[in-house]
Amino acid sequence: MLKKCTSITVVMSLIFTLGAASALANPIPDLDTKSKPAETPVNSPGKSETTSKHKRNEKLRADVEKLLSDAREGKVVLPERRQMKPAKSNNLSKGAKIAIGVGIAVVVIALIVKYQMNHFFDDFRLGN
Numbered sequence: 001m002l003k004k005c006t007s008i009t010v011v012m013s014l015i016f017t018l019g020a021a022s023a024l025a026n027p028i029p030d031l032d033t034k035s036k037p038a039e040t041p042v043n044s045p046g047k048s049e050t051t052s053k054h055k056r057n058e059k060l061r062a063d064v065e066k067l068l069s070d071a072r073e074g075k076v077v078l079p080e081r082r083q084m085k086p087a088k089s090n091n092l093s094k095g096a097k098i099a100i101g102v103g104i105a106v107v108v109i110a111l112i113v114k115y116q117m118n119h120f121f122d123d124f125r126l127g128n
């Protein structure tokens with residue numbers, strides 16, 4: 001009975017684990033079935049909003065073009081390296097981190113084995 005329940009649990013967990021990736025995946029949209037944006041009538045109240053957005057886009061485009069031309073001419077000064085924050089690191093390589101994790105796991109397992117060996121016969125009453 002225990003083997004049957006365990007095997008069913010393992011099979012179900014595998015199905016849920018492997019099926020979750022495909023269930024959560026985003027489908028690729030078809031280019032032919034894209035929805036077209038609704039066109040607003042000419043006399044709609046939203047007309048002024050579109051013109052202001054258009055003006056802001058043109059201003060942004062002009063600012064970007066000016067920045068690019070300044071960068072090409074060398075007028076833009078990039079910050080020096082010492083002005084930026086240094087990257088923080090604990091100076092341990094990936095292998096060293098793995099070795100530390102494995103070492104901790106070995107110590108914990110050794111403590112469990114030692115405890116089990118010392119207290120294996122605690123429940124038996126031999127000689128009473």
